Amino acid sequence: MKAVHMIIETNDLTKVYGMDGVSVTALENVNIQIEAGDFVAIMGPSGSGKSTLLNILGCLARPTSGKYILDGEDVSNLDKVQLAAIRNLKLGYVFQSYNLLSHTTALRNVILPLLYDRTRRVPQQEWQGIGEKMLEAVGLGDRMHHQPQELSGGQQQRVAIARALINDPVVIIADEPTGNLDSRSGEEIMGLLDTFHKQGVTIVIVTHDPIVAAHTQRTIHLKDGHIDTIVHNGSSSHPIAKKEADYAAI
Amino acid sequence: MQPSEVLRIAWEAIGKNKVRSLLTMLGIIIGVAAVIIMIAISAGTEATISDQITSLGSNLIYVSSSFSRMGPGVAGSSGGLIYDDATAIEENISGVKGVVVEQDASETVKAGSVSLDSISITGTSPDFLSVRNLTLAEGRFYTADDITNKKKVVVLGFDLAQELFGNTDAIGQTILVSTTRLTVVGVLAEKGTVGDVDYDARLYAPISVVLQKFAQTPFSRIMGDQIRMIFVQVDDTADMDNVILQTQILLAKRHNVSLDSLDFTVTTQEDIIATQESTTSAFRSLLAWVAGVSLIVGGIGIMNIMLVSVTERTREIGLRQSIGATPTDIRWQFLTEALLMSLVGGMIGTAVGVGGSWLFGTVSSMRTVIVPSSILLAFGSAAVVGAFFGFYPANRAAQLDPIDALRHE
Ligand SMILES: Nc1ncnc2c1ncn2[C@@H]1O[C@H](COP(=O)(O)OP(=O)(O)O)[C@@H](O)[C@H]1O
Numbered sequence: 279m280k281a282v283h284m285i286i287e288t289n290d291l292t293k294v295y296g297m298d299g300v301s302v303t304a305l306e307n308v309n310i311q312i313e314a315g316d317f318v319a320i321m322g323p324s325g326s327g328k329s330t331l332l333n334i335l336g337c338l339a340r341p342t343s344g345k346y347i348l349d350g351e352d353v354s355n356l357d358k359v360q361l362a363a364i365r366n367l368k369l370g371y372v373f374q375s376y377n378l379l380s381h382t383t384a385l386r387n388v389i390l391p392l393l394y395d396r397t398r399r400v401p402q403q404e405w406q407g408i409g410e411k412m413l414e415a416v417g418l419g420d421r422m423h424h425q426p427q428e429l430s431g432g433q434q435q436r437v438a439i440a441r442a443l444i445n446d447p448v449v450i451i452a453d454e455p456t457g458n459l460d461s462r463s464g465e466e467i468m469g470l471l472d473t474f475h476k477q478g479v480t481i482v483i484v485t486h487d488p489i490v491a492a493h494t495q496r497t498i499h500l501k502d503g504h505i506d507t508i509v510h511n512g513s514s515s516h517p518i519a520k521k522e523a524d525y526a527a528i
Numbered sequence: 529m530q531p532s533e534v535l536r537i538a539w540e541a542i543g544k545n546k547v548r549s550l551l552t553m554l555g556i557i558i559g560v561a562a563v564i565i566m567i568a569i570s571a572g573t574e575a576t577i578s579d580q581i582t583s584l585g586s587n588l589i590y591v592s593s594s595f596s597r598m599g600p601g602v603a604g605s606s607g608g609l610i611y612d613d614a615t616a617i618e619e620n621i622s623g624v625k626g627v628v629v630e631q632d633a634s635e636t637v638k639a640g641s642v643s644l645d646s647i648s649i650t651g652t653s654p655d656f657l658s659v660r661n662l663t664l665a666e667g668r669f670y671t672a673d674d675i676t677n678k679k680k681v682v683v684l685g686f687d688l689a690q691e692l693f694g695n696t697d698a699i700g701q702t703i704l705v706s707t708t709r710l711t712v713v714g715v716l717a718e719k720g721t722v723g724d725v726d727y728d729a730r731l732y733a734p735i736s737v738v739l740q741k742f743a744q745t746p747f748s749r750i751m752g753d754q755i756r757m758i759f760v761q762v763d764d765t766a767d768m769d770n771v772i773l774q775t776q777i778l779l780a781k782r783h784n785v786s787l788d789s790l791d792f793t794v795t796t797q798e799d800i801i802a803t804q805e806s807t808t809s810a811f812r813s814l815l816a817w818v819a820g821v822s823l824i825v826g827g828i829g830i831m832n833i834m835l836v837s838v839t840e841r842t843r844e845i846g847l848r849q850s851i852g853a854t855p856t857d858i859r860w861q862f863l864t865e866a867l868l869m870s871l872v873g874g875m876i877g878t879a880v881g882v883g884g885s886w887l888f889g890t891v892s893s894m895r896t897v898i899v900p901s902s903i904l905l906a907f908g909s910a911a912v913v914g915a916f917f918g919f920y921p922a923n924r925a926a927q928l929d930p931i932d933a934l935r936h937e
């Protein structure tokens with residue numbers, strides 16, 4: 279059996295906002311483990327700390343205390359420049375609002391992370407080819423030179439997914455990726471993430487939508503900055519039924 | 529990120545808001561153009577002065593009538609300078625190498641079928657050639673004898689000879705100046721324009737002929753022939769100030785005036801240069817102010833628009849940060865944009881400045897010489913302004929928190 283490779287491991291992760299005066303504890307002693315190849319959803323009511331957790335996992339913010347080990351490296355106390363390098367090399371983001379550069383073709387949007395790669399893992403002459411391959415992988419082989427305003431929401435989110443994957447990250451962090459989409463486009467996006475998950479990509483996704491969460495293997499429910507429950511979804515072939523079954527089992 | 533990519537992003541950002549960018553660049557454009565024009569005028573003035581020194585020599589004294597008591601031609605006037613004053617200076621003052629009198633007139637000149645209006649006539653004496661560093665292309669200049677005997681001879685400026693006679697030999701031909709027929713004895717070599725005198729477009733006749741035929745006033749008979757100016761060439765070894773003083777004393781005595789109410793003025797080549805410099809220096813300092821103020825205003829404009837740009841693109845900054853841009857990457861991106869904007873402004877300003885300098889030189893009496901290093905200086909100042917005023921907005925962008933930036937609406 280293959281040795282388990284831990285991608286994300288947190289140890290009493292705590293985030294306190296507003297150190298002076300009124301302080302809000304957004305996260306308190308959160309411990310999670312996410313293995314390579316996992317597909318995990320984070321759910322919870324508004325204000326429960328989902329965004330805060332995702333920002334820390336995405337190395338956009340540092341925890342107030344506790345440890346965050348990403349791909350075997352303690353990143354809890356890295357400085358801005360080191361965090362930028364980690365984001366570039368190890369993480370891929372998918373945002374609710376796509377965040378594509380306007381007036382910029384899909385292809386150039388997709389290869390953007392390669393431009394900020396100081397280690398030059400990919401030589402420049404290969405950028406275009408890799409970008410094209412990624413766009414083909416998300417089903418936009420015929421839209422490479424379109425600009426975001428010429429693409430539908432679902433297509434824009436596909437571009438964003440291609441961009442998130444281009445640096446071959448250890449984990450994809452997605453914040454409500456279907457939040458701005460109609461249910462059909464949302465299902466398509468989730469189908470795409472399923473495909474990449476089956477190819478071995480590790481994905482963490484924040485969502486409000488149980489149908490979206492049902493695509494994942496596990497759902498971490500947050501409440502008031504704590505982990506409330508962790509639900510194993512099992513097979514995703516009958517998402518809702520499965521999920522209800524899981525809830526029933528608890 | 530590679531510099532070429534940073535440059536490309538900056539260029540695209542500027543291109544997205546063409547009108548806004550152009551308006552922002554306006555201050556830089558004006559500032560840079562003003563720097564180039566200012567230096568072109570300075571260089572033009574210097575070139576004019578050095579031309580004058582090399583062509584006229586620096587040891588000249590100009591004595592000119594000032595009609596201090598009454599207007600010219602008014603009865604009872606002391607009359608200013610008269611022809612005999614020149615002779616007196618030459619005979620009585622030591623250290624004088626040559627004296628040239630000059631009286632100008634303007635008449636219609638005819639030769640065969642060619643007729644030219646308002647041609648300047650310089651009535652002068654034989655020393656004129658050496659005092660003014662002029663040479664003959666052909667023939668001879670008039671002599672002291674020609675002056676004494678009021679010979680009807682004339683020497684033509686180079687261009688005038690061409691206009692009157694074309695390629696045929698002018699020597700020995702006659703021309704009709706007003707109603708007086710003069711024989712051409714010489715043609716000057718090309719000299720061009722010095723100060724505001726075009727030496728090639730005029731004709732030169734013995735002073736005695738000019739005084740008698742072309743510059744006659746009712747009073748010249750009584751008072752002696754009035755002349756506009758006496759040029760005194762001082763020996764290289766003589767003391768200039770001493771010659772000036774002696775001239776003043778001599779002429780004061782001859783004109784019966786006291787030394788503190790002279791009816792003539794004595795100036796030197798240096799005085800004339802100083803006057804020329806002061807007229808252009810006022811203009812130059814005005815342009816220097818315009819340049820300085822425009823560059824600073826332009827810089828503030830750039831800072832302002834860059835702050836707007838940073839705010840507008842906060843989400844883009846957040847996105848770039850999320851995919852790995854460091855604060856340095858972001859800082860460079862916006863600094864490059866500010867710099868590029870000021871350099872493009874500098875480029876447009878250079879075109880305006882070079883064109884403006886040329887236009888100034890053409891339509892005004894000021895001479896302009898475009899100095900290549902002034903373009904470099906102008907570009908340098910534009911770059912400094914761009915970097916200085918771009919730094920604050922760029923730094924602000926660099927210090928944005930990625931989460932706040934991504935959440936920005
Ligand atoms: N930048 C911040 N400053 C202060 N308090 C914050 C900040 N961000 C979030 N919080 C607080 O932390 C708690 C968790 O917020 P958040 O992580 O956004 O929850 P969720 O995404 O689940 O709605 C909330 O009480 C929120 O008000």
Ligand SMILES: [Mg+2]
Nearest residue numbers: 325328329330
């Ligand atoms: Mg939230």
